[in-house]
Amino acid sequence: MDYQFKDIEQKWQQFWAQNGTFKAEDKSAKPKYYVLDMFPYPSGAGLHVGHPLGYIASDIFARYKRLKGFNVLHPMGYDSFGLPAEQYAIQTGQHPAVTTEDNIATYRRQLDQIGFSFDWSREVRTSSPDYYKWTQWIFMQLFNSWYNKDANKAESIAKLVAHFEQEGSAGINAVCDEEILSFTAGEWNAMSNPKQQAELLKYRLTYLRESTVNWCPALGTVLANDEVKDGFSERGGYPVEQKKMMQWSMRITAYAERLLQGLDTIDWPEPLKEMQRNWIGKSTGASVKFPVPGSGSEVRGAAHATGNANHATYIEVFTTRVDTIFGVTFLVIAPEHELVATLTTPEQKADIDAYIAVTKKKSELDRMADAKTVSGAFTGSYVLNPLNGEKIQIWIADYVLAGYGTGAVMAVPSGDQRDYLFAKHFNLPIVPILDIQNIETEADPTKEGKYINSDFMNGLDYKAGTAAVIAKLESIGAGKAKINFRMRDAIFGRQRYWGEPVPVYFKEGLPHLIEENHLPLLLPEVDKYLPTESGEPPLGRAEDWSYKSETGGDSASYHYELSTMPGWAGSSWYWYRYMDAKNDKEFASREAIEYWKDVDLYIGGSEHATGHLLYSRFWNKFLKDLDLVVEDEPFKKLINQGMIQGRSSIIYRVVFDDNPNGYPPLLLSKNIYVDFRESVTSEGQPFLNDDLKNIIEQQYGKEIADNIPYSNSRVFIPTRIDVNIVENDILKTEKLGLHLPEFKDAIFVKENGKYYCGHEVEKMSKRYFNVVNPDDIVTRYGADTLRMYEMFLGPLEQSKPWNTNGIEGVFKFLRKFWRMFHNEAWEFSVSNAEPSKAELKSLHKIIRKVEEDVERFSFNTSVSSFMIAVNELTDLKCNNRAILQDMVIILSPYAPHICEELWTLLGNPAGTLSYAPFPKFISSYLIEDEFAYPISINGKMKMNLSISLSLDVKEIEAAVLASADVQKYLDGKAPKKVIVVKGRIVNMVV
RNA sequence: GCUCAGAUGGUGGAACUGGUAGACACGCAGGACUUAAAAUCCUGUUCCCGUAAACGGAGUGCGGGUUCGAUUCCCGCUCUGAGUACCA
Incomplete structure (x- = not known):
């Protein structure tokens, strides 16, 4: 029989499904191998030909590992909470669960016909209650944990409470909020429960705090930083504004150092690691306190006095170049800095107010565009250099960001270009501090040379100078070495319906966890998927969305949290669920986790670099701290598959301004269009030349050619058409009219009897008519061809057009x-x-x-x-x-x-x-007796000469020189030098 | 601006540690089979010079360098893509 792919593929897909061929064993004498794909969000559009690329690669690898004798876990599931289903619900009223179910069915059908070897018995869906029960459970563990810096791991809140009860807040070194109380055991024990709870919230790994969030009014929700692009939402492109809001946050910053260190232990693409490093943004430097004169803190030793908004005693800065402290000639603080009002003198108030007003008006985009212009205003106040007591002006400028470091910088115009421009612009002094520094036209950030103008540092080099200055600052209590991270705590809440409910209720304004045996806290039904009239999230519409206490005769009911978890919650631990997907007692059994351990190979797109892949590592480390999992890093090896872009097909239509008789559309084949487009008149108007007229006449006769409306102003409209009616860039002209009726009677100006389309590489999207559906390919060529062709297209990690x-x-x-x-x-x-x-x-x-x-x-x-x-x-x-x-x-x-x-x-x-x-x-089958040596002269290959591989270098040289053909090239002369690489090449220099 | 990745025929790409550049495939051209078409098969296909072959020359974004030998290593530049952005 001929190759009947349709029958064969159906038959075997059925066989695999019926026989559970790819069901992984949880125990096996074979070594384990875990191959994971990033699970998809089941969108309504279904799969296009780009989606399966990574799945095909991982499937090949999984199947290969099975043949190699591994016990392979290769599961698949759905990240099924998310915005599109909710948007659709808002428009149509259809419950997101229904939409999601439909979409999953489509995905499953499409995946099945490609012949993946997934173990479907372990399927997970993040939106299913028996899954999100455990997402909520992990949230509860985070709520019940704090980060002990001394142990460098998360520990139970109970342990912290015990410490407070015994010894008060002394001896606790935690990652926590900035403003914490310090108390004795007695004071703690005397506190009311709400007061204690409020204090504990400052330590919990998930906590509530007022934070500035990216609020998107059009979507009615808060977005994570990585969901915002240039001030617009990544999904939908709606404007995003900054807004203060009480929000759940995750104390991911506690793990910053470990997340950074861990990168060195995993086999991930270097660019991706680099992105995570940049995101974490560690910088090593020092914090320095500059005392405000007259506040009392300028007296040495008193600089530890706390500052507050009403009475500025010092300004703290963070710097990575503390060695340049004697080059500081002014201080700049962010316009939003809390001390601005206090520091502004009455004479400068008008200037400062005006500057702040301008800054406020500028959007993020303007500020970025404005990066080159220097702006700022003088507060009228001064600080003292803590090392030499020099008086320094305090300015405000929007190049200093309130959100990074302390929101204040010490300006060293000799070493920093921005400070340099600022100093030049406002006529502030510039003091060089290194003997080789050249600061005539710009700042010189060098670390070479010896210090000058630097008091006790004079004559030292960078290393010695830095150590000396830090020691000095520490000895007078004016500063210390410090490490700063760019990464902020992650916001963990959305004002949306279609997400995991947060298992928390509020009592006296404070959050409390529900009891574990009440999990899962099911998503309630609502009448509409919109915020309430009072602006509360959709869950505010649910009837009776409240917790009823069962203990202590307390019959009151307390309302649940109204926001839901963000998109990344469910995906931050799902690889563990696959290990033991049906378990209703634990998120996965200890046994299963100890057997499967971690993901050996993870394949997915690099767009998750600073989202999913960072949060997953964070949760994994947290679970490891609680001894719930066994590995520090969840994904040992990671591969980024490239994006498959669309390749749109384009036809070129000539539009006539003056077309009274409704002349049918005239379509030019690509190269004719290119020629024609270039042959424009001097006024820039295209004209219909004789060549073109001849082509039309040949194809359609003189009558049509003569009747083309000859106006001078014609325009070309390149129009995208469905790529599925184009093959090898040749348009199936008979199908065009069905696709776009306006071209039913079109006249095609062809080359060699064919109409060639142009093309454009861009995103694969319906609106460009360039979506290729894997179903069509499978129907026409079969799944095996699709699989091999997707691989044949080019290197897996490279982006390429389909x-x-x-x-x-x-x-x-x-x-x-x-x-x-x-x-x-x-x-x-x-x-x-x-x-x-x-x-x-x-x-x-x-x-x-x-x-x-x-x-x-x-x-x-x-x-x-x-x-x-x-x-x-x-x-x-x-x-x-x-x-x-x-x-x-x-x-x-x-x-x-x-x-x-x-x-x-x-x-x-x-x-x-x-x-x-x-x-x-078996290598012996490949052993050759002879090799056709390429013989080159001066590095240019001239001929091949077969020589036995048993000869040594000397013998090869002799054999080559003995050859008559070689002698012909040498023209009787002896070569100056002969290089012989055995089994590779012979090169002669003449 | 910074960081990273990349640039090879008409096209997708190959050449893994410096050793025959263009594998494999598409497309194209010519041929066989066929009344014809499709399908299939065969041959050719980096460019230039040459009627053709032999042969010769150039050639991996551009300019230099190291080397017997460079797509591969080094320096400088151009362009493309991705990430990031006044990060102190």
């Missing part, structure tokens, strides 16, 4: 492979003869190549190698069972359906080849 142009080649390859097992009459027929040396050589070449390629994720090159092997074996007329059987196993991770079928036809016992042993590479 182009169906080459798919025929892959399809032909599979047919050719099928044909090797069949005779002229398409009957199955293989021989049992001993394989020839040449056949064995081809086979073992491909065994080695595929092993090497798969291990380094170079799937595109192994597809090429398969083609080479099949071409070679076909040339050898190979239909040898021993060879073909091994070929079937090697190819099966890529094209599983056809291989399963051939495996059965080869007479193997009924069942699957998924667990057959991968053929063993």
